[in-house]
Amino acid sequence: NAGVTQTPKFQVLKTGQSMTLQCAQDMNHEYMSWYRQDPGMGLRLIHYSVGAGITDQGEVPNGYNVSRSTTEDFPLRLLSAAPSQTSVYFCASSYSGVAPGTEAFFGQGTRLTVV
Amino acid sequence: SQELEQSPQSLIVQEGKNLTINCTSSKTLYGLYWYKQKYGEGLIFLMMLQKGGEEKSHEKITAKLDEKKQQSSLHITASQPSHAGIYLCGARAYNTDKLIFGTGTRLQVFP
Numbered sequence: 001n002a003g004v005t006q007t008p009k010f011q012v013l014k015t016g017q018s019m020t021l022q023c024a025q026d027m028n029h030e031y032m033s034w035y036r037q038d039p040g041m042g043l044r045l046i047h048y049s050v051g052a053g054i055t056d057q058g059e060v061p062n063g064y065n066v067s068r069s070t071t072e073d074f075p076l077r078l079l080s081a082a083p084s085q086t087s088v089y090f091c092a093s094s095y096s097g098v099a100p101g102t103e104a105f106f107g108q109g110t111r112l113t114v115v
Numbered sequence: 116s117q118e119l120e121q122s123p124q125s126l127i128v129q130e131g132k133n134l135t136i137n138c139t140s141s142k143t144l145y146g147l148y149w150y151k152q153k154y155g156e157g158l159i160f161l162m163m164l165q166k167g168g169e170e171k172s173h174e175k176i177t178a179k180l181d182e183k184k185q186q187s188s189l190h191i192t193a194s195q196p197s198h199a200g201i202y203l204c205g206a207r208a209y210n211t212d213k214l215i216f217g218t219g220t221r222l223q224v225f226p
């Protein structure tokens with residue numbers, strides 16, 4: 001049982017480049033989300049999805065796109081990378097929304113550096 | 116919007132000492148989660164609290180949710196080096212589907 005799998009684990013981009021961070025889960029979870037973690041700022045929600053075909057913005061969505069064509073996958077796209085997007089990115093999933101009683105499972109993170 | 120504030124931001128304790136981490140919400144909490152993150156790794160679920168006044172324990176870690184459901188505390192008894200890491204509280208933002216997190220508390224335990 002793989003849980004939540006994120007790829008790549010490390011990435012260096014040049015300013016202006018685009019890329020996709022991959023996230024896949026094999027637990028048949030409806031709810032998936034992306035966070036970024038910066039020093040001293042905890043986890044900030046970028047985008048989330050409550051099911052296939054449904055996505056919504058979190059606290060810091062600018063510069064990022066998402067789509068949810070299948071239950072298993074929730075890729076995060078950086079349209080034109082900027083140094084301010086240097087961060088550690090985490091993908092999470094949970095069974096049914098975030099109803100009480102449903103903890104989220106996290107991937108191992110992607111460390112992104114934009115130069 | 117709802118915010119989760121953790122205190123302290125950083126904590127350095129000697130092995131064997133007790134410690135407490137607090138998580139305060141600007142609005143009522145519906146499902147409060149505690150996670151631990153080892154440096155450079157993902158988040159590990161510790162426990163979840165739902166009801167006002169609820170308390171849960173796992174090994175040497177005890178978490179409580181106050182009666183008003185706006186504050187939670189995480190208490191570690193007789194700390195060990197294995198307790199070192201970043202502790203984060205998370206909760207469903209009021210009247211939304213969003214799972215939000217606090218600012219995190221970095222714990223170091225020295226021998």
